[in-house]
Amino acid sequence: AQSVTQLDSQVPVFEEAPVELRCNYSSSVSVYLFWYVQYPNQGLQLLLKYLSGSTLVKGINGFEAEFNKSQTSFHLRKPSVHISDTAEYFCAVSEGAGNMLTFGGGTRLMVKP
Amino acid sequence: DAGITQSPRHKVTETGTPVTLRCHQTENHRYMYWYRQDPGHGLRLIHYSYGVKDTDKGEVSDGYSVSRSKTEDFLLTLESATSSQTSVYFCAISESTPGAGPQHFGDGTRLSIL
Numbered sequence: 001a002q003s004v005t006q007l008d009s010q011v012p013v014f015e016e017a018p019v020e021l022r023c024n025y026s027s028s029v030s031v032y033l034f035w036y037v038q039y040p041n042q043g044l045q046l047l048l049k050y051l052s053g054s055t056l057v058k059g060i061n062g063f064e065a066e067f068n069k070s071q072t073s074f075h076l077r078k079p080s081v082h083i084s085d086t087a088e089y090f091c092a093v094s095e096g097a098g099n100m101l102t103f104g105g106g107t108r109l110m111v112k113p
Numbered sequence: 114d115a116g117i118t119q120s121p122r123h124k125v126t127e128t129g130t131p132v133t134l135r136c137h138q139t140e141n142h143r144y145m146y147w148y149r150q151d152p153g154h155g156l157r158l159i160h161y162s163y164g165v166k167d168t169d170k171g172e173v174s175d176g177y178s179v180s181r182s183k184t185e186d187f188l189l190t191l192e193s194a195t196s197s198q199t200s201v202y203f204c205a206i207s208e209s210t211p212g213a214g215p216q217h218f219g220d221g222t223r224l225s226i227l
Contacts, residue, residue, distance in 0.1 A: 009153075034214050043203050043218030044156070051213065090155055097210040100171065103155030 002027045002093050004104035012110045015083055021076040021107045023091030033074040034092040034101065035065055044090060050074065061085070086111045116140055119204050119219035127227055132191040134222050136204030138184075144207045145187040146215055147171075147179060149200040156203065161211065162187055194226045 007022040025031060032051050036044040048059025055067040065076045074091060091104040116139030126132055136145060144163055148156040148171075158171030160179040168179050176198060178190045191198055202222045205215035 004155075006155075032212055032214070041220070043205070043220050044215075045218070046214065046216060049214055092155075092214065094212040094214065097212040099212045100158050100161070101211070101214055102172075103157070105153045105155045 002031065002095050002099075002102045004091050004093050004102055006089075006091055006104035006107045008107050009105065010108045010110065012112060013081055014112050016080050018079050019077065019081050019085075019109065021089050021091075021109065023074045023076065023104060025072050025074065025091075025093045027072075027093060027095055029095050032094045032096070033065075033067060034094075035059065035063070035074075035076050036090045036092065036103075037061075038088045038090065038106075040087075047076070047089070081109070081111050083111050083113060085109060117204060117206055117217050117219045119202075119222050121222060122220065123223045125225045125227065126194055128195060129193050132194050132224065132226075134189040134202055134204075134224070136187045136189070136219060138187075138206050140206060140208070140217070141184060142206040142208040142216070143184075144209075144211060144215075145181065146205040146207075147177075147187070147189045148203045148205065149173065149198075150203060150221070151200050159189065159202075163211075196226050198224065199226045200224060 003026045005024045034049045035047040050067045058064045092101040094101045118137045146161045147159040162168045162181040204219040207216045
């Protein structure tokens with residue numbers, strides 16, 4: 001069965017610093033991988049997804065993630081964060097087209113001035 | 114923004130009462146989902162629908178039922194609410210297969226059961 005672990009529940013970082021939010025998954029088959037962002041009092045928005053092809057995936061708002069099959073990871077990165085990036089970020093995995101997503105517990109990114 | 118509306122946005126009710134949450138979409142997407150969000154658990158799938166009158170259970174379906182009589186509406190019902198069902202509920206929609214991920218989420222319904 002698929003599962004997702006987000007290793008950090010909170011990540012504080014100063015504005016304009018780089019950030020990496022970590023995500024590891026467990027699955028015995030090929031997977032699709034996702035990152036979503038949730039701003040306060042809102043639903044989730046899709047940041048980026050990996051379905052196949054290049055392991056480096058670029059998303060909205062300057063975020064990117066790299067699929068590492070050997071390490072079963074899909075870490076999210078941004079070279080320079082803004083105050084407006086303060087939000088909760090969710091990693092998710094599915095085991096194929098007909099399968100539902102499993103979400104991680106979330107990482108709260110707190111960008112400080 | 115995608116046309117997806119949840120109602121009500123907030124509700125407080127008592128244990129044992131029935132509760133119905135509504136999700137309405139204007140995108141004509143095939144798939145609709147109900148999730149609940151609890152601290153530390155991310156989102157967990159309650160039920161989903163792959164067409165009118167076609168629904169199936171998710172990971173945490175006990176105590177919940179759903180109905181979809183029209184493409185645009187997906188209702189979630191708690192037949193007899195319990196305090197463990199206090200949560201934030203999100204509806205989501207997608208036009209592609211479930212494995213490709215929900216594309217749009219509603220803004221959520223905050224449900225408190227006393």
